[in-house]
Amino acid sequence: MPSVLPDGEPMPEDGALPASALLGAGDRPLGFYLHVPYCASRCGYCDFNTYTATELRGSGGVLASRDNYADTLAEEVRLARKVLGDDPRPVRTLFVGGGTPTLLAAADLVRMLDAVRQEFGFAPDAEITTEANPESVDPAYLAELRAGGFNRISFGMQSARQHVLKVLDRTHTPGRPEACVAEARAAGFDHVNLDLIYGTPGESDDDWRASLAAAIGAGPDHVSAYALIVEDGTGLARRIRRGEVPMTDDDVHADRYLIADETLAAAGFDWYEVSNWATTEAGRCLHNELYWRGADWWGAGPGAHSHVGGVRWWNVKHPGAYAAALAQGRSPGAGRELLADEDRRVERILLELRLRDGCPLSLLRETGRAAADRAVRDGLLDPAPYAAGRAVLTLRGRLLADAVVRDLVD
Numbered sequence: 001m002p003s004v005l006p007d008g009e010p011m012p013e014d015g016a017l018p019a020s021a022l023l024g025a026g027d028r029p030l031g032f033y034l035h036v037p038y039c040a041s042r043c044g045y046c047d048f049n050t051y052t053a054t055e056l057r058g059s060g061g062v063l064a065s066r067d068n069y070a071d072t073l074a075e076e077v078r079l080a081r082k083v084l085g086d087d088p089r090p091v092r093t094l095f096v097g098g099g100t101p102t103l104l105a106a107a108d109l110v111r112m113l114d115a116v117r118q119e120f121g122f123a124p125d126a127e128i129t130t131e132a133n134p135e136s137v138d139p140a141y142l143a144e145l146r147a148g149g150f151n152r153i154s155f156g157m158q159s160a161r162q163h164v165l166k167v168l169d170r171t172h173t174p175g176r177p178e179a180c181v182a183e184a185r186a187a188g189f190d191h192v193n194l195d196l197i198y199g200t201p202g203e204s205d206d207d208w209r210a211s212l213a214a215a216i217g218a219g220p221d222h223v224s225a226y227a228l229i230v231e232d233g234t235g236l237a238r239r240i241r242r243g244e245v246p247m248t249d250d251d252v253h254a255d256r257y258l259i260a261d262e263t264l265a266a267a268g269f270d271w272y273e274v275s276n277w278a279t280t281e282a283g284r285c286l287h288n289e290l291y292w293r294g295a296d297w298w299g300a301g302p303g304a305h306s307h308v309g310g311v312r313w314w315n316v317k318h319p320g321a322y323a324a325a326l327a328q329g330r331s332p333g334a335g336r337e338l339l340a341d342e343d344r345r346v347e348r349i350l351l352e353l354r355l356r357d358g359c360p361l362s363l364l365r366e367t368g369r370a371a372a373d374r375a376v377r378d379g380l381l382d383p384a385p386y387a388a389g390r391a392v393l394t395l396r397g398r399l400l401a402d403a404v405v406r407d408l409v410d
Helices: 069-084 106-119 139-148 162-168 176-187 205-218 235-241 250-266 286-292 319-327 341-352 366-377 383-387 395-399 401-408
Strands: 030-036 091-098 122-132 152-158 191-198 222-227 270-273 276-278 296-300 305-308 311-315 333-338
Touching (some): 091 106, 191 250, 250 395, 296 311
Parallel strands (some): 091 122
Antiparallel strands (some): 270 276
16 A cells, blocks of 8 residues: 555545445445555565554554554454445455565454455455465465465565565565465465566566566466556665666666566466466456456555545554544544546546556547547557457557556546
8 A cells, every 4th residue: 555645535434435435336346455554674665554563663552563453454344334334245355465464463364354254245256365475474374364265365576586685675585485386376275476576776687587487487377567666765765866776767667578578478378457467367366457447445454545436535544543543433534535527537547448458448538539549550559459449558558558548538
């Protein structure tokens, strides 16, 4: 979850939503995101809403403790049930992210899952995912997660090269993420993802190829590959500003993306979103697709964002303030916004264009349609689906996705 919250109108103390938010809800899937804001140490590139023990000491007392965090988060799940009332939808996807969720005991993660199960129930084919750091799990931990109902797991691999991991301040050793995949498979996980980052200062093309080869060789059915974004205020940004490490330029990022797409495709992975590849349709991350398609999700935890029926809101950031609000019977929401039709149109283009099946041309206005015509001529949009009424990025278009979106939303 991002570390900076947007502006917005105040959130009602009881968390109540406008009646319009649940109109047509039965036609939209419902997901839950559960945020665990704790990390053993802070990675130099991280700008998420996370806290180490040192950062929390003296700033939240018992309320900010990870020891009772599962119980605190369960309170928000019960609040969600009250707010959504008699909404009959079972939960289609649940995703536990962070931070490092696996800093909590496996039993705590299962208790959080059980709170959602008790209040809402899960669809028969629900996807239930947790993120994990390779150094924070072992076979027994993974077996307990699987027995508790988790069926998908995502490991933060980032790189197979030690010097790259060092720049990123990652603490696991090369080879450990690959071992985690084998351990997760042995525990019975249906789907396993490895997260990779490219464009780290000091990383070479050969380093990146080695990371891809190691990830593919481990046998996951999903790989995510993200360009490193150096956020202001992070440790890595300060190191670059001091000249300790070089900044990676956009051309290098583009080259690395092309290497990733070619290598993953040759290994049987198909792209279904600009930064995500899977070996089968079942291997795709349904929870992320829920975001990209503008469905409904409740984000529980400090700084977590939610969206239901065109209403978007976000929680207070600090774990102590979050726990205090719930202990007092108040919503932990810090603010919200009601999305206008134009906002939702723009967001649909922004998000759906990243998907393999693109977005419908009916979302485009006259100027956007003219821009789309040019994008087809420039090789940025695929002409075949375009003729059938959809804007779908080509490989070159994926490299320039942000620029294409800017032109199409006009």
